[in-house]
Amino acid sequence: MNTKEILPKILETGANELEIIDFRMHEKLEDGSVYEWILGVNVAKVKEVIQKPESIFKTPGLPPEVEGVSKIREDVVPIVNLARWMNIKEPEDKKGKYVIVMEFLREIIGIVIHDAKRIRRIKWTDINKPPASIDEKLGGKVVGVIEVEGGKLLLLLDFEGILDELGMIKVFHIDEAQEESSSEEKYNILILDDSPVARKIIRDILEKDGHKVFEVQSGIEGLKFLEDMEQEAKAKGLDITDKIQLIISDIEMPGMDGLTFTKKVKEHPVFSKIPIVINTSLSDKATVDKTKLVKADAHLVKFDTKDLLHIVHQYAIKK
Structure with missing residues (x-):
């Protein structure tokens, strides 16, 4: 049986779609009225939505936005109070009743919310940049907005950025990897990621290893960059692989996601020469299946320095 036949439509190659959980937070305003925040998170990050655990244990050293830890299934999970992070006053009858249990960046995190409404299927092209006032209110941690x-x-929240702000992002094996990296090969690498936090972490790792890094925020910008590089290479009598030897792409990006970008690159008569590594916060089997279907050369889970550098030196084109 063809692999594609056993996958739901949302996993099909080049669909440029995602499913999100629509959840709500309520803010009590100064005039006594209540404002409903409509928020969303990629279903691929979500393990389950549960009633808020009764037992949450305080532990020292956690930021004030983290209520403590709780045992959920077999895991000890930090519980982040989203209302505290948003700095909003909760109505007494709306205080966090539910927890979205998420798994990404090799961690399991619980996020306290007021209500979970539904699952929505949307296109990445329907996601727009947030208004400046909203982005500022939420500390620049909104990756996009969708009209409903x-x-x-x-609002789609940048949970990578939120965890980084709370000091909860782990970058693995950074010292060990830098000590081990002794290759003379240095590459020009294009990275695609809509998260400034993720781009900085990846850029720092690659630049410390001696590589030249170009960065864009979406698949649309990535294709435009490659088109410009192709023209520049032609003008100098070069091949595009003289300009770029590896692409490292996130999946979740407004406008055009990394899977659709990868599919377009792999189908392009010139760009297809360049190896592509999918570098994502998602590690579930469905995500791995997607990366294989679009013919990505490798799949990485953020942020393991040793794995990243190993993949770079394995797949980048030697010139």
Whole structure:
């Protein structure tokens, strides 16, 4: 049986779609009214939505936004109070009743929310940049907005950025990897990621290993960059692989996701020469299946320095 036949439509190559959980937070305003925040997170990050655990244990050293830790299934999970992070006043009858249990960046995290509404299927092209006022209110941690019923806006939060702000992102094996890296090969590498935090972490790792890094924020920008590189290479009588020897792409990006970008690159008569590594916070089997279907050369889970550098030296084109 063809692999594609056993996958749901959302996993099909080049669909440029995702499914998100629509959840709500409520803010009590100064005039006594209540404002409903409509928020969203990629279903691929979510393990389950549960009632808020009764037993949450305080542990020293955690930021104030983290209520403590709780045992969920077999895991001890930090519980982040989203209302505290958003710096909003909760109505008494709306205080966090549920927890979205998420798994990404090799961690399991619980996020306290007020209500979970539904699953929405959307296109990455429907995601727009957030208004400056909203982005500023939430500390620049909104990766995009989607217009929903009644002209309201659903905000997609940058949970990588939130965890980084709380000091909860781990970069693995950084000292060990830098000590071991002795290759003379240095490459020109294009990275695609809509998260400034993720781009900085990846760029720092690669630059410390001696590589030249170019960065863009989406698949659309990535294709435009490659088109410009192709023209520049032609003008100098060079091949595009003289300009770029490896691409490292996130999956979740507004406008055009990394899977659609990878599919387009692999189908292009010139760009297809360049190896592509999918570098994502998602490690579930469905994500790995997607990367194989679009013919990505490798799949990495953020952020393991040793794995990243190993993949770079394994797949980048030697010139």
